[in-house]
Amino acid sequence: MSGVSTAVWGRAEQQDFRSRVRGCLLGGAVGDALGAGVASDSLADIRTAHGPNGITDLVPAFGRRGAITDGTQLTLFTVDGLIRAQVRRDTGAWHPPTDLHRAYLRWAATQHEWGPDERRKDDGWLAREEWLYARREPDRACLAGFGDEVMGTLSRPKNPGADGSGAVTRSAPFGLLVGWEPQLVFQLAVECAAQTHGAPTGCLAPGAYAVVVHGLARGDTLDNAVQQALVQLATRPGHEETMDGLKRALGAVRQGLPSAARVESLGEGRTAADALAIGLYCALVAEDVRHGLLLAVNHSGASAAAGSVCGHLLGVLHGETALPPGWLAELEGRPTILELADDFSMEMTQGPALHGPAASSPGWLARYPRA
Incomplete structure (x- = not known):
């Protein structure tokens, strides 16, 4: 595929990339977990329950602190699918x-199953x-879109009226394809979003989000990464709502000190464009990861979705060591997330050594089968 690089990586580049991948996946999961306990609460309810500053730490959700939602579950399967796609590239199919x-x-x-089917x-x-x-x-559009084996496409999308945030929150890993050109990252994210969220905004916001992550993973600034996303959006029919969301986020930065009221002025976060706008704004104004994530979840909108978007962005921007260790310590599934992040980094930087024409690792192909 034209626009996909097979560059050789130096050791320092590999270490930086691994830190950004870990930061992205862990940061998104932490933001998701922070917002999960207040995802359906108004700002007034959050402050009544947790004090005038709202939540300042993880709160219980699904019976424990640090629990993730379906958004992080799907993000992990996005990574799994991307690794499998790279492995299958050798087959020509x-x-x-x-x-x-x-x-x-x-x-x-x-x-819908009780546990893994070892068969x-x-x-x-x-x-x-x-x-x-x-x-x-789980997001209803995701359950419906993946309720049978028919794959939605841009010409025949699943749930053509769905414009929620379910496809956005799973799409950050597309941006970690740093060897791809931005237009291909955008296109893949859009095509995969159409499998569940067929409205223009439901498809295009994930594409724009993936391009922003892509710019950060390549070492660009957040402002420049957003400009690249605007370029990719401009020629797409139905781009207006997503483009408006990005521009509102940029404009809000110039309107004064960040606050919950400023966040709520960007929307409720229920649509893909609003969730992207809120998460992006909080990343743009963040003093550090902790500040940005708390801003992203203390509002009346979709706190888990906004927290996830903000966490992915800040994590890939600053790397894993910038994430608050106390929150990481309680994060559900952290060992799995780290293992998957490192597998993704290894595949993207050393794939030919794992399953190339000169050598093949049976253990790797057992983890990520070509079938």
Whole structure:
């Protein structure tokens, strides 16, 4: 595929990339977990329950502190699908949207089965993680989109009226394809969003988000990464709502000190464009990761979605060491997230050594089967 690089990585570049990948996946999960306990609460309710500053720490959700939602579950399966797509590239039968769709169907199985089915050897290791077999109020459009094996496409999208944030929150990993050109990252994210969220905003906001993450993963500034996303959006029919969300986030930065009222002026976070605008604004004005994430979840909107978006952005921008260790210590599934992040980094930087023409690792192909 034109626009996909196979560059050789130096040691320092590999270490930086791994830190950014870890930061992205852990940061998004932490933001998701912070917002999960107040996801349906108004700002007034949050302040009544937790004090005038709102939540300042993890609060219980789904029976524990640090619990993640379906947004992080799906993000992990996005990573799994991207690794599998790279592995299958060797076979010549390379169509990443199909590989992502298969990964999302593996997630869908976790939502209605009691646990892993050991008879399905081609599922790979992630689908055998028992902690992922938990329903965390999954997005209805995602359940419907992956309710059968028919894959939605841009010409025939699933749920053509769906414009919620469910596809946005799972799309950060597309931006970690740093060897791809921005237009290909955008296109893949949009095509995969159409599998569940067929409205123009439901598809285009994930594409714009992936391009912003892509710019950060390549070492660009957040402002420049947003400008690149605006460029990719400009020629797409139905881009107005997503573009307006990005511009509102940029404009809010210049309107004074950040506050919950400023966040709420950007929308409720229920639509893809609003969730992207809120998460982006909080990342733009963040003094540090902790400040940005708390701003992203203390409002009346979709706190988990906004926290996830903000966390992915700040994590890939600053790397894993910038994340608050106290929150990481309680994060559900942290060992799995780290393992998957490191596998992704290894595949993207050393893939030919794992499954190339000169050598092949049976252990790697057992983790990420070509079938």
